[in-house]
Amino acid sequence: MGTRSLTSGVRAGGGNTGWLWMSSCNLGLPVLPIFFLFWLLLAAPGARAAGYKTCPATKPGMLNVHLLPHTHDDVGWLKTVDQYYYGIEPDFLTFMPTVLSDVQHASVQYILDSVISSLLEDPTRRFIYVEMAFFSRWWKQQTRATREAVRSLVRQGRLEFVNGGWVMNDEAATHYGAIVDQMTLGLRFLQDTFGSDGLPRVAWHIDPFGHSREQASLFAQMGFDGFFLGRIDYQDKFNRKKRLRMEELWRASASLKPPAADLFTGVLPNNYNPPEKLCWDVLCSDPPVVDDRHSPEFNADKLVDYFLKLATSQKKYYRTNHTVMTMGSDFQYENANMWFKNMDKLIHLVNKQQANGSQVHVLYSTPTCYLWELNKANLTWTVKEDDFFPYADGPHMFWTGYFSSRPALKRYERLSYNFLQVCNQLEALVGPKANVGPYGSGDSAPLKEAMAVLQHHDAVSGTARQNVVNDYARQLAAGWGPCEVLVSNALAQLSNNKQNFSFCRELNISICPVSQMSEHFLVTVYNPLGRKVDHMVRLPVSEGLFFVKDPNDKSISSNVVMVPSAYSKMYQWELLFPASVPALGFSTYSVNQVSSHNHQARNQLTRPRKPKSRVIVIENKYIRATFDSGTGLLMKIENMEQNLSLPVSQGFFWYNASAGDEESSQASGAYIFRPSVRKPMAVSHWAQINLVKTTLVQEVYQNFSAWCSQVIRLYEGQRHLELEWTVGPIPVKDDWGKEVISRFDTPMKTKGQFFTDSNGREILKRRDDYRPTWTLNQTEPVAGNYYPVNTRIYITDGHMQLTVLTDRSQGGSSLKDGSLELMVHRRLLVDDERGVMEPLLETNTGDKVRGRHLVLLSSVSDAAARHRLLAEQEVLAPQLVLALGGSSPYNSQAAPKTQFSALRQELPPQVHLLSLARWGPKMLLLRLEHQFAVKEDSNRNLSSPVTVNLQDMFQTFTIIYLQETTLAANQPLSRASRLKWMTNTDPISYPAPSVLDPTSVTLQPMEIRTFLASVQWRDHS
């Protein structure tokens, strides 16, 4: 079908060479930036992609069997990343049976060594590699000669990169921003190392446990031609085989105009494993090919016969005369010679049969070359518009537990995403002075890499062993340090003030030494959003009264509340004050303590008290929440602005985790959710309550049990209700594993429908006991209706909408009309037999978890405007940086600044600044996103296209040259091309690319536009 330009009608960008102008202060001859030369080289004729042109010849008219030699190298699972790379056995193995040791001997360095020498032995052999977290590490350790040999293998297509992200990311517990970041990191390594020869054409998610629609959309926007999957629901797969729909076109966005988010998607025949009896790895026990007829072990004839039958029967489920066999599995090819020697023989023996009339041709191939044949087949393909969740690999076996497994790690990952974006932004805004400054060497790279590792499908998913999870947390913590230095350098530079900056990493448990120990301190609040933000600062303090001054040295209102500590029996004090922070900037507040012996001050401390009236209300001018004083539970939420009132009861329940029963031996575990009975138990039918009311906040403290409590909170001026829950350690001494949910029950008529987000971006409609593309035989009425909730879930009766936003990924559902539930924590006693071989039984770190649900009640027409903007604020929350008083000016020529914005003007509400990061010495990466879907907002017209002036957007640097690229920034958009596919839907139009004008960049609903900019930083003193 040939190729097409990726640029389509939804993009305004993509001129021939980008856009170049000289800044007004730049005198002299026009100079081409180095960056520009780089793109010229990259795009020069003859610099062709290895991809399709190096594919092996196939035999038309025959059944071509593409052998795909591959290894699946988890970036952490039963062993840590480093243990897998070097092949170290973790300590616990010395006490375990050798069986486990055999399964996971696993050493990636030896795999790559071994594969490269096997490839060099025979030019017909091919291999694919996926995980750049491992490959880049190996590459750094190679000699110049080995590197040259590898480059040549890549150029010839004999070593091919597929996917090419840092890791093969999870799709259920990941946020789209972090997916884009991790893919960008891996693909950049390939681009820098191999140029266009290393460009992956195919996405390869053979192990993730279910597939999100957003993932496919992102891959399409990155320029991938096709996507291969391993795991899909067993019923779905059965139906697809029957209906010849194992390969389809996935239309992965309801907003982006086709083909922007169209991705050809194929389901592999055997997950990602080799066919039975054909596994020739050192980890397998299948007999090698014996082709010596004189040997008593001769088995070649039998094997050929078996292979021909296998190939023919597999072909029945696919539409072309091509089929694939995945030759490899977890950490295979440590002795690549075993695999290749036997496949060499197999190929020779099978193809020899063609002389006797066999119509089967077997060859070494790659997913890219297989895809190329499918494309050339010139068929019309069906279109898929839903996703592949939830995934079940058999009756009662729903992989919906991992949506919620290890909630503490899931929150740490999301919080780290937030901090990484702050770090990236400040590095971009300040330039080299952020890297080297008064606080030492700052660096965003370690956190970037740690965050990329965390996206792996056993990391943020919560499905790795405890020791590996500890190592993931260690990697994140190690990444925070150099970013804290960078942020300090940058803030000193931007504020002209060198302070004793301090970061409170434990604010989630109300610990912050600077605010707790000092009588005078400064709070700098950095806002990573493109719009001004109002944020209630809340800090633990010592007993006393505090005066707070804003950036203009004016006193502002503040409260001190005494709150029960969730981590001890003691009470503690928290200071609250409202901060207002400009777009992409900061505001600095100063806090001074008044003596705690001051009587007047003591009386102003607000203590929680027992409510006296029968009905308890917390309210501000927008929201009112009513509680039953008898039960202590929430009864009603009202939106006063819109005159909406909804009875809502909310409480905590737990499902008793199945340990296997007569129907099925399947237990609930790290991956699988399987409650023993349908109905969850209430943690408690009532809560002990305390009330706090100050001028800035009204709170109801609910205590359900020794291990479950909640604060329901309403800040002044806030349009949502905040539910801060603390759950754990979940008691399991009764030998019952427990899966704890927070459930909202309302009388809304919701027709068995609810809505969940896909990786934090587009919204998908869910229906109980229903799948859009096949007739479901439901075996688990609870677990089989669970879906990933990355940022939000909602229900609606067509008039009003109840939306709950989460602060991390969780599993959620609506199991009866008007009801909505989220799984907040789980603690289990048995393993679910999916390989991790460890029950999900966190002790110490991770056993007690605190999180927030933000609840919005609004009219349907207003709902998107509310939840889109609130979710954006939640993911990119303001960053607090504290400092003890008594700072020194950083630059004696300039006065210190207490407030700053890097934007010349605020971005419109539709526009989300998805990425702003350093890309090179004088280059930045920029991504602008339209954060509303088509027709989502009718009220304020936020679903219409929006145009911004990128040239004049930033204060701290001038854009000298701008190039639009694909989503992962590894190809200029104007040069990127994708395969065309014919579908059974309306014909697709491919409009010509338009010229990029940086003064007028238009974004269509849900569109992300990615740019590389050559910049010059301004001196902002």
Ligand SMILES: [Zn+2]
């Ligand atoms: Zn895996």
